[in-house]
Amino acid sequence: MTSADNTARFGIPLPVVAALFMVLGMGALALNHSLVRIVTSELHPFQVSALRFLWALPIMAPWMLRRRGALLRTRRHGLHFATSMLTVIMTASFFVALAEMPLAEATALNFTAPLFTTIIAALLLKERVEFARWGATVIGFVGVLIILRPGFAEIPLVALLPIFGAFLLAWWFIGVKRLSATESTATITIYQTLWSALVLTLIAVTVWVTPTWEMLAYSAAMGGLGTTGIVCTSRAFSMAEASAIAPLDYLRLPFIALIAFFAFAEIPDGVAMIGALIITSSAIYIVRRAAIIEREHRLRAEKTTAGSA
DSSP: OOTTTTBOTTSOBHHHHHHHHHHHHHHHHHHHHHHHHHHTTTSOHHHHHHHHHHHHHHHHHHHHHGGGGGGGOOSOHHHHHHHHHHHHHHHHHHHHHHHHSOHHHHHHHHTTHHHHHHHHHHHTSOOOOOHHHHHHHHHHHHHHHHHHOBTTBOOOGGGHHHHHHHHHHHHHHHHHHHHTTTSOHHHHHHHHHHHHHHHHHHHHGGGOOOOOHHHHHHHHHHHHHHHHHHHHHHHHHHHSOHHHHGGGGGGHHHHHHHHHHHHHOOOOOHHHHHHHHHHHHHHHHHHHHHHHHHHHHHHHHHHHHHHHO
């Protein structure tokens, strides 16, 4: 980037603006996750999952109607549907975990997605993964074992849900990366929201109860905060290098730990927090290193193209 590219309209460096967008996005998502605990106290997690996306529909309506629905045009309906089904399962699983587990622990276990992404990339996609990233992956799973403590405590089945969600999230990353080669972020987000709202509502019909006005207000806030988090994150990545922005995703953990402490009097378990820090550190290294490698490959490809021109 040139110095001009690094300066925003009001003289603030773009990386700083991007970081602020990312922090705002993570704060919104942390609040969103915390509201899940409140709403699931009266409604089934499946219904809460559906409401989260149903409330997002009117928020996204201006996007959908922009340029007479131009953002809805796509030839990749199959991949949109597949990634949306991953979103459906991930959301429902994670919301059950947030309803039943300490918020910080559920969030930390869900941070294992980059660990699974590394394994999938190496074993199935045949990408070269250097020793350092393999080491970080192993260390990350040590953090998982510290939180779950197999052999020392009975592992509740619900504790496996955020890990399962992280495994699916790794596949979701791969699917969205393929979609982004031809689709805009807005188009991807719209189809994710439409399909997820429809399928989750069909699932939630079996457990649906009429929510109170209070729960409707909380669920509406969830929809707004969730959409805000996604938009801010997308905006941040469009303004700065992924290697600089991606690690800020893990601000969700301290944010949600603070909210859980003040709102629900949840005091983090010391051993679990050690495991959470190990997972987070490993994931940050993997994400940052992968982004740097991707940037290097892109620069080499650009130089090769320029040299052959």
